[in-house]
Every structure is written in C-alpha cells, then in structure tokens.
Amino acid sequence: MSVKAQFPEEISFEGEFVRQEDLFRGWVSADGRSEYPVVAGRYHLYVSYACPWAHRTIIVRMLRGLEDAIGMTVVDPIRDERGWAFRDGPHHTKDPINGFAFLSQAYLASDPAYRQRVTVPVLWDKQTKRIVNNSEDDIMRMFEIDFEPLANNKIDLYPVEHRQGIDELNRQIYESVNNGVYRAGFATTQKAYEHAARRVFEMLDALEERLASRRYLFGPRPVETDWRLFVTLVRFDAVYVGHFKCNLRRIYDYPNLFGYLKDLYQIPGVADTVFFDHIKRHYYVTHDDINPTRIVPIGPLQDLTSPHGRAHLGSSAVLVEDESNAKKEVGT
Numbered sequence: 001m002s003v004k005a006q007f008p009e010e011i012s013f014e015g016e017f018v019r020q021e022d023l024f025r026g027w028v029s030a031d032g033r034s035e036y037p038v039v040a041g042r043y044h045l046y047v048s049y050a051c052p053w054a055h056r057t058i059i060v061r062m063l064r065g066l067e068d069a070i071g072m073t074v075v076d077p078i079r080d081e082r083g084w085a086f087r088d089g090p091h092h093t094k095d096p097i098n099g100f101a102f103l104s105q106a107y108l109a110s111d112p113a114y115r116q117r118v119t120v121p122v123l124w125d126k127q128t129k130r131i132v133n134n135s136e137d138d139i140m141r142m143f144e145i146d147f148e149p150l151a152n153n154k155i156d157l158y159p160v161e162h163r164q165g166i167d168e169l170n171r172q173i174y175e176s177v178n179n180g181v182y183r184a185g186f187a188t189t190q191k192a193y194e195h196a197a198r199r200v201f202e203m204l205d206a207l208e209e210r211l212a213s214r215r216y217l218f219g220p221r222p223v224e225t226d227w228r229l230f231v232t233l234v235r236f237d238a239v240y241v242g243h244f245k246c247n248l249r250r251i252y253d254y255p256n257l258f259g260y261l262k263d264l265y266q267i268p269g270v271a272d273t274v275f276f277d278h279i280k281r282h283y284y285v286t287h288d289d290i291n292p293t294r295i296v297p298i299g300p301l302q303d304l305t306s307p308h309g310r311a312h313l314g315s316s317a318v319l320v321e322d323e324s325n326a327k328k329e330v331g332t
C-alpha cells in the first residue's frame with residue numbers, strides 16, 4: 001500500500017521523517033565583524049503563533065525585552081499549497097514591512113534559487129532586504145547574547161556555568177521530544193511511528209523524574225532549555241496526543257511535567273505568546289494528509305492558570321533587571 005507523506009522529500013527509505021536543514025545562517029553581532037550589526041529597528045521577525053520553533057524566538061524576544069528593537073509579524077495559521085501567508089485576521093496581519101502576500105517572497109528575494117520548504121521563523125534585515133537567518137536555534141542565541149545592547153531585561157538564558165549541560169540536554173530533548181513528536185506524526189510506516197513515539201515517552205518519563213527535585217531543568221531559574229521544552233509541552237495535549245498519535249500519556253498525567261508547564265506558563269508575559277486557536281487550527285487543518293476531514297477537535301479542557309504546586313521546590317528566581325538596574329521578581 002502506498003502512503004502519502006506530509007513532506008515526501010523528507011521521508012527516508014524506512015518511512016522516517018528527516019527534517020530539512022536551515023539554509024540562512026547569517027549572524028547579527030555587536031562585535032563589528034558581521035555584515036549585520038546590532039541596530040534597533042533594523043531587523044524584523046516573521047513568525048507563526050502555531051509553530052513551536054517560531055514560538056521559542058517569540059518567547060526569548062519577550063523575555064529579553066526586545067519588542068521595541070525588533071518588530072514582529074505573525075502569519076495566518078492556515079497554510080495551503082502556497083505556503084505561509086500574510087493576511088488580516090485574529091492575531092495575525094498583512095506584512096507591514098515589505099507588503100509580501102506570502103513568506104515565500106522573502107525567501108525568493110534572498111535567494112532566487114531557493115527550492116526548499118518555506119519555514120518560520122525568519123529574521124529579516126530591512127536594510128539589505130534579505131533573510132539573515134531562518135534557524136530558530138541561531139535566532140534564540142542572537143536574542144539571548146548578541147542583542148544584549150538593545151535588551152531591556154538582563155535575564156540570562158544561557159548561563160556560562162551550565163552551557164555544556166544546556167547544549168547536551170537541548171540535543172536530547174530536540175531529538176526525542178521536540179522533533180520526536182513530528183517524527184511520530186509524519187512517519188509513513190508503523191515501525192518508524194512506534195520507534196519515534198516510544199522515544200518521546202522515554203524522554204518525558206526521564207524529564208518527569210528530573211523535575212521531581214528541581215523547579216526548572218537547571219535549578220531555580222528557567223534557561224533556554226526550559227523554553228525549548230515548554231513550546232512542545234504546551235502543544236502536547238491539544239495536538240500531539242491526537243494528531244501525531246503520541247498518546248501513551250498526556251502531559252496532564254505527569255504531575256511534575258504538568259506543574260512545570262503551568263509554572264512556566266504563569267511567568268508574566270508567557271501566556272500572551274500562547275494562542276491555542278492558531279495552534280489547533282494550524283495543525284489539524286494544514287496537515288490534511290494526516291487529518292483529511294480538517295476537523296479541529298473541541299478539547300482538551302485544560303486550565304494552565306490553576307495552581308502549579310511547584311513552590312515547595314524552592315522559590316523561582318526569574319530575576320530580571322530592568323534598565324534602572326532594579327531587580328524585579330517576575331516569577332511566582
């Protein structure tokens with residue numbers, strides 16, 4: 001029996017989903033060595049609220065207080081064969097920077113020979129009128145480190161003392177969980193699906209244990225790894241359990257992971273980056289190979305604002321210094 005794959009060019013012989021590489025890897029830097037200097041108002045972020053990879057960059061932009069320095073435009077969550085589009089609708093708009101109708105225009109303006117999938121997030125340079133970078137790993141790091149001169153909040157998401165541990169855990173979480181849910185959902189053979197789905201839950205089980213004694217993955221302060229995990233956890237029960245068939249357990253069934261998810265969600269500003277309407281409509285309507293009826297499920301009932309119950313693990317030290325260098329506690 002032949003099976004139609006969501007992204008046929010990224011399916012291996014064994015029916016596994018093998019994600020394409022990001023192609024634009026320019027770097028904005030304050031050290032004068034890059035062709036992209038750190039300048040307020042020069043760069044613009046194109047994102048989807050539905051996409052977990054884009055969501056990471058939205059969260060870091062917010063946590064670092066970069067909203068005034070870096071503009072942002074949100075695409076329509078519904079993606080048809082023409083790809084991501086700019087339209088006016090609930091929490092998404094037309095493109096105010098270039099007047100593009102489709103994100104593909106940004107890719108073709110940067111590289112007329114571009115033939116790969118057109119993805120979010122995209123960091124756009126308004127001066128050279130081209131894409132600087134379309135890798136969310138890179139964009140996160142630029143916002144965390146290189147945009148320091150423009151950041152209103154002095155929050156450190158990549159602390160020097162944990163960098164090795166962060167890189168290693170990022171890699172494990174990416175392979176098994178962040179990308180693991182996609183590998184389960186986009187698999188075209190039973191074997192490839194089962195392999196990926198089982199790995200998702202092996203890692204979630206390990207993280208459940210790790211979070212029994214620590215408020216966040218590396219202690220009292222959320223770091224970049226926590227936000228990389230958050231974007232998958234927050235979509236899990238609403239989308240990945242049903243749509244991607246990752247249904248051994250829900251996040252709701254893991255006491256530590258569910259409390260941790262709520263704890264992160266309740267950090268000021270974070271809930272304003274989460275749009276379940278975009279998330280659900282995007283996955284269930286756009287991936288019509290997996291969900292041909294395009295029906296969007298009504299659930300789940302899930303209250304991320306209810307008490308997280310994590311305070312017994314120590315106070316949350318989400319310390320942010322504002323411009324006056326006054327430390328303010330933004331955790332709960």
Ligand SMILES: N[C@@H](CCC(=O)N[C@@H](CS)C(=O)NCC(=O)O)C(=O)O
Nearest residue numbers: 051052053117118119120134135136
């Ligand atoms: N750049 C990301 C991937 C970004 C990505 O795949 N985004 C998805 C949305 S969640 C996308 O834009 N897909 C467009 C498409 O599939 O045509 C990575 O390094 O893994």
